[in-house]
Amino acid sequence: MGRLFGTDGVRGRANADLTPELAMAVAVATAHTLAETDRSHPPLAVVGRDTRASGEMLEAAVVAGLASAGANVVRVGVLPTPAVAFLVGEAKADFGVMLSASHNPMPDNGIKIFAAGGQKLPDDIELQIEATIEADGAPARVRPTGAGIGRVHDLLDGAEHYIQHLVGSIGHSLTGLKVVVDCANGAAAEVAPVAYQEAGAEVIALNAEPDGLNINDDCGSNHLDGLQAAVLEHGAHLGIAHDGDADRCMAVTADGQQVDGDQIMAILALAMREAGTLTADTLVATVMSNLGLRLAMSAEGIRLVETRVGDRYVLDELRASGYALGGEQSGHIVLPAYATTGDGVLTGLHLMARMAATGRSLAELASVMTKLPQVLINVPVADRTVGAGASNVLAAVSQVEAELGETGRVLLRPSGTELLVRVMVEAATQQVAENAAERIAAEVRLASPAG
Incomplete structure (x- = not known):
């Protein structure tokens, strides 16, 4: 078995790559792995999902797997x-356990696992879960019976508790x-x-x-055209876009201009x-953050710490050093005082609170x-490995970097969740950046043509 966990959980095409059988196996292995440290009580798990049709199927598999391993389950729904x-x-x-493929297309789905306290799992625990899946049945695992089987309950007011928490995090009404x-x-x-309305905003x-x-x-958040048109149509002060599981926030100004995660971080940092x-x-x-963010923060006397791409690495740095704000250009913004992971609705509230204040x-x-x-x-x-590491690709990267010098930069990386290689180029002009990026992308296509 190859590595199951990517940068954001287990993902794949639902019922093809990510089957109910695999979902159940991940659930059973997770229950056994995370219950190892405390066997004084049956483990308790919270299970939610986004709106994908496949989430219903996979939720059933995950809940069954957890209960079969002796874990009690609280289903919170969508x-x-x-x-x-x-x-x-x-x-x-x-x-x-959260069943979602975030911003990915509908046919995909994913399994995200949170440790106690709502923290993302460290790499070593993910590896333990994978090892448990590989070893399951050799020898056969003894399953609980009778009263040892986990129980399943539904939490009906989870959204209300969450919204109350979000609205309580801002100190300024959004009225107006x-x-x-x-x-x-x-x-x-x-x-x-509901959250934006309860905070005082007029919401469309x-x-x-x-x-x-x-x-x-x-x-x-990946398709802002409709939002931009709606903001202009309704004469709104701004637009906010979330992705499928609402851990991202992108924004649009009153005149329809995009405001990305880098700009939102700059606003919140100040x-x-x-x-x-x-x-x-x-x-x-x-x-991946734009060079403009680094320059703006430097001018304001704010230090910028860089991590690898992926909100988990931002989270690791925030936790390790006790910092109060971090995120990604894609709109994953983390405010550790109020959330253990990127939270799009929380970000939207704090962005609007800054406008109101x-x-x-x-x-x-x-x-700024x-x-x-x-x-x-x-x-x-x-x-992905061949596409990002082939000699012709690396040669093209080196040539572009030499041409750009101090006026830009190149970032080449394989996606952690999809069969993609991401080519990013920053340069003094749009045309230079486009030409350079396309030259490198052409070499990537030659090195590993998509099927």
């Missing part, structure tokens, strides 16, 4: 990933702000509009009618520095940083 993490902590559960929120026909559909909900098949379908809550005047971001527009606030032209090409490949 909720954002950060809500499940929050409820793991609130319920003092031993772990949690009109916002269009694109819920991606996903897990934000019930939570985000977009793509908030999930049917199990339309999640992320030309909507949400707000927190002003409030005295930006620990060590430090922001944590990944190597200052009386400034989103465009004004975002102008100037984005360097940046081009990202996701190249489909048959083999």
Whole structure:
């Protein structure tokens, strides 16, 4: 068996790569692995999902697997990933399971596992779970019977607890702000509009009618065209877009301009520095963040710490060093004082609270940083390792880097969740960045043509 866990859990095409049998095996292995440290009581697990039709099937498999391993299960239904993490902590559960493929297309699904307190699993625990799956049945594992079988209960007011927590995290009413929120026909559909309304905003909900098949379908944080048009149509102060499991937040200004995760981090960093809550005047971001963020933070006397790509690495740095803000350009923003993982709705609330507190527009606030032209090409490949490491690809990267010198940079990396190699180039002009990125992408395609 190859490595199951990627940078954000186990993902694959539901019922093909990610089958009910695999989901059950992951659940059983997780229950046994995370219960090893404390056998004084049956483990308690919180299980949630996004709106994908396959989530119903996989939830049934996961719940069955957990109960068969002796774990008690609390089902919370359709909720954002950060809500499940929050409820793991609130319920003092031993772990949690979220069924979601985040921003991926509807046919995909995934399994995200949270440890006690709603924290993401460290690599060594993921490896233990994988080893347990490989070893299961050799020798055969003794299953509990009778009273030892886990029980399953439904939590009906999990969303209410979560929304109350979110709204309580901001210190300023959003009264007077009109916002269009694109819920991606996903897990934000019930939570985000209510949270923003309860905080005082006038809310227009977009793509908030999930049917199990339309999640992320030309909507949400990866597809901002519809949101941009709706903001202009309704004369809103801003638009906010979430992805399928609502752990991302992207924004749109009143005149329809995109505001990405880097700009949101810059806005929040200055707000927190002003409030005295930006620990060590430090922001944590990944190597994918725009050079403009680094320059803006440097000009403001804020230190930028870089990590590998992936919100888990941002989280690791935040926890290890006690920093108060971090995130990714893609809109995963982490505020550790209120959440253990990226939380799109929480981010949206704090972004709007900054607008309300200052009386400034989103465009004004975002102008703190100037984005360097940046081009990202996701190249489909048959083999991510070959696509990113072939000699012709590395030669092309070296040549482009030499041409750019100090005026730009190149970042080449295989995706952790899809058969893609990501080619990112920053340069002084858009045309230079596009040409350079396409040259490298062409070499990637030659090295590992997609099937």
